[in-house]
């Protein structure tokens with residue numbers, strides 16, 4: 521009994537100790553800052569620091585007075601010797617990974633941007649003037665000064681998108697740790713007449729919503745489970761990333777596979793006695809009639825720091841198709857969705873989706889504006905021409921045509 525107590529007590533104490541000292545792993549410490557120090561780098565670093573870090577770490581890096589009082593542990597004094605004596609790689613790793621209130625910035629900032637911050641943190645402790653900036657730059661090997669847009673000269677992999685979804689489309693991104701909880705909400709049709717005000721841009725009307733959990737299974741292997749209001753669908757999606765784009769373009773694109781099976785739990789509509797399948801057999805509902813499938817091959821590429829694009833080859837099909845002649849209903853739809861993301865600022869981005877396909881009355885279109893996105897959450901205002909969210913219904917139902925109106929909505933994801 522005693523021994524057990526000592527064991528747990530020891531465990532507890534060592535756990536507390538681990539909490540208090542935040543150590544970067546050895547291999548991270550060995551990373552070298554690939555960026556040469558320059559005034560330009562300093563300016564960039566300052567800009568990022570001003571918009572993302574000062575709220576906690578203060579203008580001077582010593583800690584914002586309010587945050588020092590309220591956060592536990594408090595924001596680290598970045599000018600302290602405790603921080604400054606750490607190698608560049610350790611600081612880079614901490615900014616990338618985060619801990620507790622200190623968010624992980626690896627999805628939000630590029631590698632280059634994080635290295636820029638490392639330089640800036642050094643500068644906070646030891647302000648550098650014009651003369652020694654030039655001197656410092658000279659100390660770096662010449663090759664590092666050339667084309668330092670390509671931060672990594674090795675084949676290090678980059679994230680084409682920071683998040684696993686655009687508006688309705690899945691991206692080639694998989695997070696490798698932590699789970700996420702998301703809400704996708706689509707209000708009613710905001711028509712362009714006086715009812716636009718009466719129905720308050722469609723917000724008063726019946727709306728569709730999907731809740732989902734997403735989580736990594738293994739590296740590059742990701743899963744999600746969702747529930748959608750319309751059609752009472754439960755869906756299970758899996759994503760696997762086969763190839764990842766590298767910083768040096770050795771691998772020019774990211775390639776992923778996605779499969780989703782959705783099951784409607786809605787009571788099926790009553791059929792008239794004597795109803796038959798299209799081929800004449802007597803009709804009877806079975807379990808498989810509830811299932812809808814979505815298969816995607818995804819190719820994406822980050823073209824520049826701000827601009828990423830993705831194109832998919834997508835097939836959705838369903839086990840039960842209403843037997844309607846005019847217009848004929850489809851059992852499957854083939855689509856070539858295109859998704860674009862343009863970073864408009866450190867915390868904002870515009871996203872656009874179009875899904876051309878072989879359904880005669882369906883061209884899903886979506887526009888999203890991400891605001892205040894950080895490594896831990898995304899909030900996106902959306903404008904679409906359909907209330908449907910999962911592809912299995914989005915691609916089967918006719919979309920609204922532009923002069924009818926638009927659907928306003930939002931996506932909200934929080935990562936834990």
Ligand code: HEC
Pocket residue numbers: 542568569572573574575576577591593594595596602603606611614615619620621622623625637
């Ligand atoms: C919400 C508040 C908050 C924001 C915003 C924030 N930090 Fe932090 N930061 C913290 C806290 C709290 C810690 C201490 C974490 C711990 O020890 O568990 C910390 C720790 C750190 C450390 C590690 C210091 C050490 O002890 O080795 C670095 C480096 C750092 N922050 C850099 C940054 C940079 C760069 C940014 C902006 C991109 C940033 N932080 C934004 C709260 C914040």
